[in-house]
Amino acid sequence: MIIDASGMILGRLASLAATKLLAGEEIAIVNAEKAIISGRRESVYREYEEMKGKGSTEKGPHYPKRPERIMKRTVRGMLPHKTKRGREAMSRLKIYVGVPSEFEGMKIERPEAAKMTRLGTAKYVELGDVSRKFGSKF
Numbered sequence: 001m002i003i004d005a006s007g008m009i010l011g012r013l014a015s016l017a018a019t020k021l022l023a024g025e026e027i028a029i030v031n032a033e034k035a036i037i038s039g040r041r042e043s044v045y046r047e048y049e050e051m052k053g054k055g056s057t058e059k060g061p062h063y064p065k066r067p068e069r070i071m072k073r074t075v076r077g078m079l080p081h082k083t084k085r086g087r088e089a090m091s092r093l094k095i096y097v098g099v100p101s102e103f104e105g106m107k108i109e110r111p112e113a114a115k116m117t118r119l120g121t122a123k124y125v126e127l128g129d130v131s132r133k134f135g136s137k138f
Contacts, residue, residue: 033128
């Protein structure tokens with residue numbers, strides 16, 4: 001299954017992907033940088049900065065900067081990743097920035113359950129903007 005993350009809420013998309021991964025499906029998520037994090041821009045940036053600031057540089061926890069890795073970490077948080085079942089589910093997940101050439105012309109799904117209902121409001125931030133704020137160059 002190939003899912004387009006454009007205009008999708010990050011948490012909803014991650015939980016949908018986690019349930020399908022646990023069911024045994026292989027999932028590829030494209031356009032990870034266009035996923036949406038709901039909330040005011042300042043509060044979203046502050047929360048991600050707090051996550052990145054935890055721990056130490058030697059021992060972690062290490063929080064990613066790149067949008068595809070942030071999304072993978074979000075999905076991992078919804079899986080039992082320390083068990084064999086969870087590790088196997090994570091191995092079936094692929095996440096990409098943009099749309100790779102291997103997926104051109106294939107059917108890409110946009111699940112209704114993860115779509116943002118009101119894009120007219122200014123209370124959301126794209127995942128790519130968060131990544132750029134913290135120094136990612138993708």
